[in-house]
Amino acid sequence: MTAATATRTFAVTLAIPDNEAFTALETLSRLGIGVARVVRADIWQLEVDGAADDLAKTVASIEAIHNPNKHRLAERPSDRPASGEVWIAPRDEAPATAVAGRTIPGVRAIRRRTAWRLLDDDGRDVAPTELDRAIETFLCNPAFQVAITT
Amino acid sequence: MRGVSVAVVVFPGTNSEDETLRALLAVGLDGELVHWSQPERLARFDAFVLPGGFAYEDRIRAGAVAAHDAVMDPVIEAAQAGKFVLGICNGAQMLAEAGLVPGTGPVRRPTAAFAPNASGRFQSVHVHVKLAVAPERVPVLAGIEPNAVIPAWASHGDGRLAAPPDELARIERDGHRAFVYCDRDGNEVDAPNGSALNAAGLVNREGNVLAIMPHPERDAWTYQHLDASRDAARGDARAALAPSGGIRFFEHFARAVRREVPA
Numbered sequence: 500m501t502a503a504t505a506t507r508t509f510a511v512t513l514a515i516p517d518n519e520a521f522t523a524l525e526t527l528s529r530l531g532i533g534v535a536r537v538v539r540a541d542i543w544q545l546e547v548d549g550a551a552d553d554l555a556k557t558v559a560s561i562e563a564i565h566n567p568n569k570h571r572l573a574e575r576p577s578d579r580p581a582s583g584e585v586w587i588a589p590r591d592e593a594p595a596t597a598v599a600g601r602t603i604p605g606v607r608a609i610r611r612r613t614a615w616r617l618l619d620d621d622g623r624d625v626a627p628t629e630l631d632r633a634i635e636t637f638l639c640n641p642a643f644q645v646a647i648t649t
Numbered sequence: 650m651r652g653v654s655v656a657v658v659v660f661p662g663t664n665s666e667d668e669t670l671r672a673l674l675a676v677g678l679d680g681e682l683v684h685w686s687q688p689e690r691l692a693r694f695d696a697f698v699l700p701g702g703f704a705y706e707d708r709i710r711a712g713a714v715a716a717h718d719a720v721m722d723p724v725i726e727a728a729q730a731g732k733f734v735l736g737i738c739n740g741a742q743m744l745a746e747a748g749l750v751p752g753t754g755p756v757r758r759p760t761a762a763f764a765p766n767a768s769g770r771f772q773s774v775h776v777h778v779k780l781a782v783a784p785e786r787v788p789v790l791a792g793i794e795p796n797a798v799i800p801a802w803a804s805h806g807d808g809r810l811a812a813p814p815d816e817l818a819r820i821e822r823d824g825h826r827a828f829v830y831c832d833r834d835g836n837e838v839d840a841p842n843g844s845a846l847n848a849a850g851l852v853n854r855e856g857n858v859l860a861i862m863p864h865p866e867r868d869a870w871t872y873q874h875l876d877a878s879r880d881a882a883r884g885d886a887r888a889a890l891a892p893s894g895g896i897r898f899f900e901h902f903a904r905a906v907r908r909e910v911p912a
Contacts, residue, residue, distance in 0.1 A: 519708040526709075526717050589764075590811075636757070637717065640710055640746065643764040643811035 504546060504607070508575040509558055510614065511541040515569050523615070523638070532633050534625055538616040542586055544578060546594070546608035554605065563599035579649060583624030586612040586647040587639050612647070653906050654679040656694040658724065660704035660715045661685065662739075665864065669700040669737065672866040672896060676903040683720075691723040696733040696906040699724070699740025701804070701864055711807040712742030716757060721747060725756055733789045733905050734858045738805055741860035745851070750860040751825035752853035753816065761820065761851065763862060764811035767843025771806035774841050775875035776863050778849040779831040782824045788856045790901035791909055798835045799828075800874060800894040801863035803842065803849075808862040810848040817845050827852040828861055833876075865895035 520539040527534050543564055547554060555574055559565050565572045580586045594608035603609070615638055617625045624630070630648075639646040655678050659666045666682050673680040680698075683690050691697070705714035715721065721743070728734045728749050736744040742763045744750045754760040766772055780787070780797045787793060812820065820826055828850035830840045840847045842862075850861035868874050871882045872889040882888035 518706075522705055522708045522714055526714055529717060529719070595769075637713065638709070640713070640759050640762045642745075642759050642762040642813065642816065644710075 504548060506578045507545045507547055507551065507554055508578045509543045509545070509555070509564070510573050510575055511543065511565055512539070512571050512573075513569060514571050526637055527617070527633055530633075530636050532617075532625075532629055532636070533619065534617040534629065534633070535620045536618040536622070538618065540614040542575075542612040542614050544610040544612070545603065545606045546610075547605050548607060549605060551605040554603070557603055561598055561601060561603070563601070580614065580647055581616075582649055583630070584614050584616045584648070585630060585634055585638065586614050587644050588612045588647060590643050590645050652679045653695040654681065654693070655696045655698055655906060656681060656683045656691055657698045657700055658691075658720060659684050659700070660702070660718065660720075662704045662706055663700055663702035665701035665737065665866065668866045668869070669698055672869045672899045673698065673903070675869070675892070675896060676899045678903050678906060685715075685718055685720045688720040688723055691720070691727070694727075696902075697724050697727060697735070699734070699736040699743050700866075701738030701740060704739055704743065707807070710746065711763065712739060712744075712746040715739075715743045716746035725749065728853075728858050729756075731855065731857055733902070735789065735902060736858075736860040737866065738808075738862055738864055741850070741862050742807060744858060744860040749858045750851040750853050751816075751820050751823075752855075752858065753819060753825070760816050761810060761812035763805075763807050764809045765807050766805070766809050772808075772841055773802065773804040775868070776801055776803045776841065776849070777831050777833050777835075778828040778861070778863055779835050779837065781826050781829045782852070786824045786856055787827055787852055787859060789852070789859045789905050790898070791904035793901040796835055797897070798831060798833065798894075799865055799898050800833070800868040801861075801865045802867040802873075803863040804867070805842070805862060808842040808844060809840070810844040810846060810851070812845065820848070820851065821846055823854070825851050825853070827859060865898035868893050868895035869899070870896075
């Protein structure tokens, strides 16, 4: 009998100014998309055997994922995007088994996505139609990527 | 009367503009560097080269931000008007993101991409590429001979042609795959980056826009080449600075820009 498999999802955001998010904001604004702020996160999805109790601690210790000097790490309660968020993933993804050459005990597959959230002047998510436009015109190249929404 | 002039468009993060301009000047073209903040300067140029590098640090996707930059508006208009546009490495990625190659969809709605290498790593290797279409299909390289083999350096982390299966079929069927990877004798070999169709370059339907991932400008002089000719030239400045195979690529581009009709 094999242990149950589960997916654990971690989000890594920058605690320092996010130049990539700012560049995305500039380009989206140029494209006429009404957005005041862009929030980006690296999403790490780890397929684990069993409970993997120390996983969060282990992930936090891998500098290729999380550098405590500049990153914030949070485990997500769901393995799907939050409302108002889009995840961009490779279309033909071969899950990795290591990060920067380091395997993680109990982890059999590693997938990485980029999460984008677009906010308006009031700090609320932009309308779904605006998010869709951002995905179609810039955030996702459908030739090799897929956009995952709620 | 001024000669024909080529703009080498420089983005923040471009790193191959000088050697690209040097190759263009060496084949008798006039050329200038034009920075991304100067789109108004582009109208007077006869052709455009988007050189290699890491425009905007490859943020979001390689070439994606640059493809939407204001400086690309006149480049896209020029391409649609039939002027010649060449993209090398990061420039090739921009052309794909701008939808100019393969050019089978609307502008700035890419149907293909130069995606991360299959290895997941940045690779820098000396390669040869072979013309994979009839010379008539690439007027941007006027007078190039059938099956021409060009030496170059592949130096990229995102050079793998990727597209949905039906688009890849169209790219092959309609002659958009301009160059494939080969050995020095022209025998096709597996792409070092896992590129679909072994593609090293794409051309649009009209043949005036060419995207090539490896750098011919980095094998333009013998000292840059990777075989015995380079070793033999050591200590002999004249021999070391003699043109290498990559310069032929630019000679054909120059003939195109000058509108010389191939013999």
